[in-house]
Amino acid sequence: MAVIKLKRPKLSWYEHLYLPAIIKGLLITFKHAVISVFGKATGSKELASSGLGVTMQYPEQKWDEHLPEYYRGIPALVTDEQGRERCVSCQLCEFICPPKAITIAPGELKSDDEWAKVEKAPKAFDIDMIRCIYCGMCEEVCPEQAIFLRQDYAMTGTTRAEMVNDKDRLYQLGGVREGLINKWNEVK
Amino acid sequence: MDWVPLIITGIKVFFFTFVVILPLIAYSTYAERRVCAIMQDRVGPNRVGIPLTLLGFKKDLSFFGLLQPLADGLKGLFKQDLTPGHVRKSFYWMAPALTAIPAFITVCVIPFGSNVNLFGHDVKLVIADIGAGPLFVFAIASLSVYGITLAGWSSNSKYPFFGGVRSCAQMISYEISLGLSIIPVLMVFGKLNLTDIVTHQSEKGWLLLPLWNEHGSIFSGDYWAHCGPQWLLLLPLGISFIVFTTSIFAETNRMPFDLPECETELVGGYHTEYSSMKFALFFMGEYAAMIVGSAVIVTIFFGGWSLGFGLDSALLQTGEGAWKWFAGFIHLGVFLAKTIGFIIFFIWVRWTVPRLRYDQLMKLGWVVFFELALFNIFIAALIIAAPHIGPLLTLFVGVPILLALAAIMYFITKSVESKHKVNIT
Structure with a gap:
């Protein structure tokens, strides 16, 4: 088997600070939270969500026709x-x-x-x-x-x-x- | 003997622990689950309510699942309390209490609000108004490491033991940067009493938001009058805020640093052998520590109970500078709102940042934060001393010394790093 040597990517000083990346991550989760509260999460329409996230809430809603x-x-x-x-x-x-x-x-x-x-x-x-x-x-x-x-x-x-x-x-x-x-x- | 102050203290103890902190713990577990759920496009617990259908009504009242913590607590109480045969019984029983108690004790120095005037008594909304506020918090909060370590050791089982050892090493390492990071703040205030610190901030502007002072500074007016950009001070204070907040995360064993408990490597962590209410006590201790941590952050960096933006003196004070009778209640509400905001920030970070590897955690604590906090003290000292020693001395002696210090620290950290580089070929 061929051995493939991988090198860790060299981080720039900006990436070394980590804080910008963490803030970026926080914004992503915040965006997800806002979108899922307003019932617009990705795939919520196809999955017939209850309006919160992509979850269908079982006894009230059923998957039968799908x-x-x-x-x-x-x-x-x-x-x-x-x-x-x-x-x-x-x-x-x-x-x-x-x-x-x-x-x-x-x-x-x-x-x-x-x-x-x-x-x-x-x-x-x-x-x-x-x-x-x-x-x-x-x-x-x-x-x-x-x-x-x-x-x-x-x-x-x-x-x-x-x-x-x-x-x-x-x-x-x-x-x-x-x-x-x-x-x-x-x-x- | 005068009984009134004793009774008032008793009422305060009861109110702040049982009416404020305990429900806050319960509902922060609920908030944790709901917030993480909506961040992951899920729903979370939204069912537990009053089961009116059992009493013959048509619909249950679910209140968005707000009774979930109550159900969890009842479950904890009624579950079988199992003590495995192979444990050290006395320490095994002591450990959950040792984790929970320190977190509750630290509540006593936190100023929840300004004064409340009730029945002719001027009551300070803080249980113990002592002159060593943050130090007391650090000293007592670090005792909770005993609980976790003892839990890991007394379980007499290898995985809890690993968890206990990890937690011990982690909490000790981050305590150093926790203590060092707050020194610039104490240099700025010049006092350790948390009530005084908050009062100072309500008059002169929050530490990280000094917007409503005549010179935009937490120092008195003429201090900066001949010096220029007082905003420079925000650099060391910002660094100490970041180091302090991150160290609080590590101290409370919260997500990016939750190595002590881990399903994949350690079955559960230091509480693997625990069940029912003893297990719940560990979690109560953890959440109480989180609440106290965010309360301390709010108190020190974000003005505690003060309304801010100059509204305190405009709305809540009488002409002579005394608080109006209802000011304490508004301040209590403001403080709780800020603290809850920070708790939600804790939860937000938990579900965003992936956890660190153990060596990364140790490196961050000892190599990055320790040096940064140490260096930060010198920056703050130079900035504070600058107006006294004059611009010439500052620029040509102070700044070079600082740079030399920075260089020395950088090379020390680099040399530490290169020694441990493993050569994998």
């Missing part, structure tokens, strides 16, 4: 356009989940169900949101495209039990998603 499409929020299950559960309880997401947040009890559809001989469905599907790290691996691994990470991020509860999303809640969060599943798509 969230990118690929934002990874709360995971949820979806049903297809015929009202069927997309999840077939293959448990791939349970196995891949790094913090082991997903617990699935596999089961079958009721015998009188129209699709009983075609697919299976989970008996219970719990996602422990205290453990979930929002990595999106469940969504990536799902062959049925049954689980999606939504744009919601504010999930709070006062007990541990409250922070576990069960099957009903997951379907309620996910709603209906239309469109062909990739595995049936011949083009793909």
